[in-house]
Amino acid sequence: MNSRKQLIAGNWKMFMNTQQAREFALDFQGRVADVTDKEIVICAPFTALHVLKEEWEEGIIHIGAQDVFYQKEGAYTGEISPAMLVDLACTYVIIGHSERRGYLKENDELIAQKIKAALENNLKPILCVGENLSQREDGKALSFVRSQVEKDLSELSSSDIGKIVIAYEPVWAIGTGKTASPQDAQEMCAAIRSTLAGIAGAAANNIQILYGGSVKADNIKELTKKKDIDGALVGGASLDPKQFADLIHNA
Numbered sequence: 001m002n003s004r005k006q007l008i009a010g011n012w013k014m015f016m017n018t019q020q021a022r023e024f025a026l027d028f029q030g031r032v033a034d035v036t037d038k039e040i041v042i043c044a045p046f047t048a049l050h051v052l053k054e055e056w057e058e059g060i061i062h063i064g065a066q067d068v069f070y071q072k073e074g075a076y077t078g079e080i081s082p083a084m085l086v087d088l089a090c091t092y093v094i095i096g097h098s099e100r101r102g103y104l105k106e107n108d109e110l111i112a113q114k115i116k117a118a119l120e121n122n123l124k125p126i127l128c129v130g131e132n133l134s135q136r137e138d139g140k141a142l143s144f145v146r147s148q149v150e151k152d153l154s155e156l157s158s159s160d161i162g163k164i165v166i167a168y169e170p171v172w173a174i175g176t177g178k179t180a181s182p183q184d185a186q187e188m189c190a191a192i193r194s195t196l197a198g199i200a201g202a203a204a205n206n207i208q209i210l211y212g213g214s215v216k217a218d219n220i221k222e223l224t225k226k227k228d229i230d231g232a233l234v235g236g237a238s239l240d241p242k243q244f245a246d247l248i249h250n251a
């Protein structure tokens with residue numbers, strides 16, 4: 001038996017200005033007010049976080065950011081510290097998304113530092129891992145993702161590893177309408193769990209592992225039915241309150 005609750009997180013990426021965020025916030029909260037068996041998170045752009053704090057701070061919807069820096073404060077132009085996110089009522093933060101690894105050249109060492117800093121400030125990291133298409137076609141997906149997990153968690157104690165969330169997001173499935181098959185997604189999430197067990201022991205059993213990549217209201221159920229898939233990290237389908245609420249209800 002495990003104590004894993006389903007977690008459905010939206011990643012708004014670089015969408016939603018403050019007015020759109022407010023309209024979403026007001027509409028969405030009523031649509032999911034009945035959801036008690038799942039955790040719901042919206043990871044908004046930094047510029048919209050204060051709006052979600054104003055609308056949701058007392059509610060059931062958790063607020064998250066999409067990145068964080070690893071220093072407490074200082075001369076780091078353009079960066080945002082973990083404490084600044086806590087000040088904006090964030091409890092989650094996405095770290096190591098493939099778009100940042102790709103466009104911003106973030107490497108495993110930097111990602112490991114960010115995870116450690118987030119945990120020191122009681123922010124729950126959602127660590128994103130996943131292979132690209134050529135790694136999948138070459139049969140290297142499992143070994144690549146396993147090594148990402150090991151490197152990105154290398155700075156952490158076993159008890160800290162127990163506090164994180166992992167999102168398996170195959171790069172080729174993001175924003176493409178191509179979802180990994182439930183079998184392939186399950187195989188990878190099980191491999192991630194066994195890697196976690198290797199480094200953190202029994203804590204691995206309670207770590208939420210999400211799938212991400214073209215998740216929609218009509219394909220979520222077949223994914224979350226799988227034993228090691230504990231929810232989803234959702235991009236495009238989290239931008240519309242009705243669509244995202246339907247997805248959560250179907251999960």
Ligand SMILES: O=C(CO)COP(=O)(O)O
Pocket residue numbers: 011097169173174175176177212213214215233234235236237
């Ligand atoms: O990258 C993702 C979430 O972090 C997935 O995006 P899509 O759901 O738009 O494919």
